[in-house]
Amino acid sequence: MRRVSRIAVAGAATASLALVLSAxxxxxxxxxxxxxxxxxxxxxxxxxxxxxxxxxxxxxxxxxxxxxxxxxxxxxxxxxxxxxxxxxxxxxxxxxxxxxxxxxxxxxxxxxxxxxxxxxxxxxxxxxxxxxxxxxxxxxxxxxxSEEEASYLAGVAAAKSTKTDVVGFVGGVDIPLIHKFQAGFEQGVKDTDPKVKVLSQYLTQTAEEGGFSSPDKGKTAAEGQIEKKADVVYAAAGLSGQGVIEAAAANKVWAIGVDSDQYKQEALAKYKDSILTSATKDVxxxxxxxxxxxxxxxxxxxxxxxDLKTGEVGLADSNPKFADDAELQEAIEAAKEKIINGEIKVKSS
Incomplete structure (x- = not known):
């Protein structure tokens, strides 16, 4: 059944005809x-x-x-x-x-x-x-x-997985939408382990400069954070995030993907063992x-x-190393429950 017109239809034949044509x-x-x-x-x-x-x-x-x-x-x-x-x-x-x-x-x-x-x-x-x-x-x-909610869980995963107590966030473009990812991630890290340092960086100020479409920019930013001891790097940068994942794989540290379950992406198959999880939203x-x-x-x-309550944001569990880590899963589930019941209020900026 296809959509009918939004315009209110009277009983007149002319109105009925208009409705049929619209549908x-x-x-x-x-x-x-x-x-x-x-x-x-x-x-x-x-x-x-x-x-x-x-x-x-x-x-x-x-x-x-x-x-x-x-x-x-x-x-x-x-x-x-x-x-x-x-x-x-x-x-x-x-x-x-x-x-x-x-x-x-x-x-x-x-x-x-x-x-x-x-x-x-x-x-x-x-x-x-x-x-x-x-x-x-x-x-x-x-x-x-509610990207900030999935990002909070990504922060929990990062804080529980880091060995250096340094993790990174790479945002594609410095805009309010991506600030939600950063804010949730940083809050999740700090609530889990206050001693873990978060390095945050944006690739560009505008989308026209390539912040969402430049894997080379993402790779360079991630390499800079890895040089500063980050051993988990989370990217919210569209296509540029591929460069972040590539850098993580080359340096044998963890990457956290975004939007889709990037562990399952064919184009990223050779890097998948370095993708800890992905903060997904079900576009x-x-x-x-x-x-x-x-x-x-x-x-x-x-x-x-x-949001988390509807199940349309969350963390992917395709990587067995992530899914089989009982302590990590327990921490994520506890945080998820608190967000859903309102005990944790996740910041969006």
Whole structure:
């Protein structure tokens, strides 16, 4: 069942006809800006780094693939372009909506201005934005996560695993979203073992400088922290995090991955024995759930948050050395329970 129009429908035949046309096309009622192109499904527009980042964008793609396989409809996924503007993003989203895709999701906070602009022009299309809660519209779902909670658990794991009492955090871009990862990680480390020192560093001030898309920058930053005795390094840096993991493997220290379970990523297979765990957020599930809500005719809107309680953030346990460490698992489970019941309040900045 595809999504129906949000506009209230009276009993008149003309209104009923409009509803049917909206359900079939899944596009704007503004005929000057859009025409129905058929009953297409989910479309996603990637963030910086694009598909193949083994992290954030790939998780969104996994959600798209699940929806495609389950609902048997046409999907689309579009790569970003270097140096693109908000206008470029808006044009991309508008094109997808005009073609009849529904829902249309911008992957990453950078899509906020574009989603806000285009959603107003296509009120009968559901839009989603991952990692931003500022877009307020009747046909927009803000897909956000409590990354600080998963990062707190990563901090517990780091503090329990370090032998040098020095651990590192590498953030891709110095922005509030990544501050959540840093704040949670540092709090988790300090609450677990106050004597452990945390070295924190950001790769760039803006995404345009490559903070989320430059493995070489991540590798250099991690090497610098390892030289300062860090033996566990946590990266929240998108594609740049691959460089952090590579540096950890080369220096025989632990890396903690992010967003996806990076131990399982094919492109990182040769480094997997150095990936202790990953602080995950289930972008795939959020993307799929939005597509399913549209398919069911009850589109999600407003802020849709994933956290430890919902099971949409957490720590991956694919590495047997991590999963089989009873003391470590006991500490993580205890911290998780306290966060869920409110005994621990995790900082987000």
């Amino acid at each position: 079939c096309g899944g596009t704007s009622t503004d005929s000057s800006s859009a025409e129905s192109q058929g009953d297409k499904g989910l479309a996603i527009a990637y963030d910086v780094g694009g598909k193949g980042d083994q992290s954030f964008n790939d998780a969104a793609y996994a959600g798209l693939e699940r929806a495609k396989n389950e609902f048997k409809y046409e999907t689309a996924d579009i790569e970003p372009t270097e140096g693109e503007t908000d206008a470029d993003k808006a044009q991309r989203l508008a094109s997808l909506a005009k073609q009849g895709y529904n829902p249309v999701i911008g992957v990453g906070y950078a899509y906020a201005p574009a989603v806000e602009e285009v959603a107003a022009k296509y009120p009968d299309t559901t839009f989603g934005i991952v990692d931003d809660s500022q877009v307020q519209a009747d046909n927009v779902a803000d897909l956000v996560f 795939a599930k959020a993307v799929y759930n939005l597509a399913k809500s549209v398919e069911d005719g009850k589109p999600e809107t407003g802020i849709v948050r994933g």
